[in-house]
Amino acid sequence: MTENDSNENDNDLVRTFKSGDHTAFEKIVLKYQDRVYNLCYRFLGDKQEAEDSAQEVFIKVYRALNRFKEKSSFYTWLYRIVMNTCKNRVKSLEYRRAKTRVSIDDDQEKGEETFSAVTDKNELPDENLEQREKMIRIQEAIDKLPPDQKTVVILRDVEGLSYEEIADITKTRLGTIKSKLSRARLSLRNKLEGII
Amino acid sequence: MECEKIKSLLSEYLDKTLGNDEARDVKEHLLSCKNCSNDFFIMKSITGELAELEKAKAPAYLLNRINLAVKARPWYAKLLDFIPGSGGFRLPMEFVTFTATAALVLMIFSNIHIDQDGKTIIAESGIPQTTDIQAQSTDSSPLQLNFIPAGSHADMLDSQNVISVGSGPSSGNRDSRTAGNEEGQIINPGRLVSILNNIVQQAGGEVIAKEYEPLTGDVDTVTVKIPSAGYSSFIRQTENLGQFTPAAPSLTEQSSGPVLMRIRLNLLE
Numbered sequence A: 001m002t003e004n005d006s007n008e009n010d011n012d013l014v015r016t017f018k019s020g021d022h023t024a025f026e027k028i029v030l031k032y033q034d035r036v037y038n039l040c041y042r043f044l045g046d047k048q049e050a051e052d053s054a055q056e057v058f059i060k061v062y063r064a065l066n067r068f069k070e071k072s073s074f075y076t077w078l079y080r081i082v083m084n085t086c087k088n089r090v091k092s093l094e095y096r097r098a099k100t101r102v103s104i105d106d107d108q109e110k111g112e113e114t115f116s117a118v119t120d121k122n123e124l125p126d127e128n129l130e131q132r133e134k135m136i137r138i139q140e141a142i143d144k145l146p147p148d149q150k151t152v153v154i155l156r157d158v159e160g161l162s163y164e165e166i167a168d169i170t171k172t173r174l175g176t177i178k179s180k181l182s183r184a185r186l187s188l189r190n191k192l193e194g195i196i
Numbered sequence B: 001m002e003c004e005k006i007k008s009l010l011s012e013y014l015d016k017t018l019g020n021d022e023a024r025d026v027k028e029h030l031l032s033c034k035n036c037s038n039d040f041f042i043m044k045s046i047t048g049e050l051a052e053l054e055k056a057k058a059p060a061y062l063l064n065r066i067n068l069a070v071k072a073r074p075w076y077a078k079l080l081d082f083i084p085g086s087g088g089f090r091l092p093m094e095f096v097t098f099t100a101t102a103a104l105v106l107m108i109f110s111n112i113h114i115d116q117d118g119k120t121i122i123a124e125s126g127i128p129q130t131t132d133i134q135a136q137s138t139d140s141s142p143l144q145l146n147f148i149p150a151g152s153h154a155d156m157l158d159s160q161n162v163i164s165v166g167s168g169p170s171s172g173n174r175d176s177r178t179a180g181n182e183e184g185q186i187i188n189p190g191r192l193v194s195i196l197n198n199i200v201q202q203a204g205g206e207v208i209a210k211e212y213e214p215l216t217g218d219v220d221t222v223t224v225k226i227p228s229a230g231y232s233s234f235i236r237q238t239e240n241l242g243q244f245t246p247a248a249p250s251l252t253e254q255s256s257g258p259v260l261m262r263i264r265l266n267l268l269e
Helices: A010-018 A023-044 A047-067 A074-091 A093-105 A107-118 A126-143 A147-158 A163-170 A174-191 B002-014 B020-032 B034-052 B062-071 B075-081 B093-109 B189-202 B228-239
Strands: B112-114 B120-122 B143-149 B206-212 B219-226 B242-245 B259-265
Touching: A010 A023, A010 A047, A010 A074, A023 A047, A023 A074, A023 A147, A023 B062, A047 A074, A047 B062, A047 B206, A074 A147, A074 A163, A126 A147, A126 A174, A126 B034, A147 A163, A147 A174, A147 B034, A163 A174, A174 B002, A174 B034, B002 B020, B002 B034, B020 B034, B062 B206, B189 B206, B189 B219, B189 B228, B189 B259, B219 B228, B228 B242
Parallel strands: B143 B259
Antiparallel strands: B112 B120, B143 B242, B206 B219, B219 B259
């Protein structure tokens, strides 16, 4: 699979898949796996959970692609699946148990693990210690946001999507998006006061 | 009071989505109010940091993991993908259970079984107890097995949804869902998967994929790759916890490649 292959137009890939050529699915995975994984990681704050969720997302895509009506763009549809999958993940009992266990037993390790998903700490010089610490604190602050606020702040501030795109993905009105984003940013401002 | 109103507008002011009048009011207020001005610049710094966060990259093996999980899906689920207009349609569990049972009974009594590549084979007498799975590799379809943990029948499920294995106490202990004990191991889906994971690692293998029950979010199926050297040990240790159906096949002496197994955890059946 070459880089050019993965740059094919989404609509073409979807139609190729629908015509029965399932190699198009691999191209879709290769094209979007990093974005999906990063979204899951930012939402869940855990490398293993992000990996499992990214797999779950693409399995859902595989199962539903034949029924995708192309009324919205493919990536909007994909991001909607990502966000719903992550929200369900957070709700699941197993996930909550795991998070509780981690926070009680292994808080220190969690911080390191969170960071290790973003960058290899061994590659960083000592002068970047402060930056590392800041990244960990930012992710922890994101983790503590309610799911709806977390969704909006990740899509807007991490992914850089427009209000309209976020409204389309979350099927929410623009006004609601703006108020949730405002609350999320103020909440982050309170959590990160003195760190940034 | 005015500060509270301004704070509620800072986010939109930052994104430049306010109307002209509101934007001018916010700007004038920020010039005269140190607290709100401070809030605004911290918020601006945070959004800057969020935009600059390094992008986490998917592990290189993710595509293989996804392909394996897609291949490992049951035939009736794959069939639904190609039925037009079946969006959101789910086969009732009773139908699935009935169909699977009927197929199993048919296979046993008609001496027919399906081999690892999905080919139908007429056996001389029932389901063979020994299968040559030498050629099993990550490219072929996994061995499909169900696993029923000991004591996982519905009547062993207490009101807290705790499943007891063995003879130990099981009722009224919510904490035991995550703990377990030596005499009567308390098993829940997460705990069972964790134990299986340990057994897989001890056998030198790896868990390649997990599938989740859509309603509960619990893991209901795991796909594992076990080296032939650790296969017997894996089966023996897993069977200490419950029972495989159909019975896990034995390896022949010539078997050398890794064994791919997709194990469905039957916790409520």
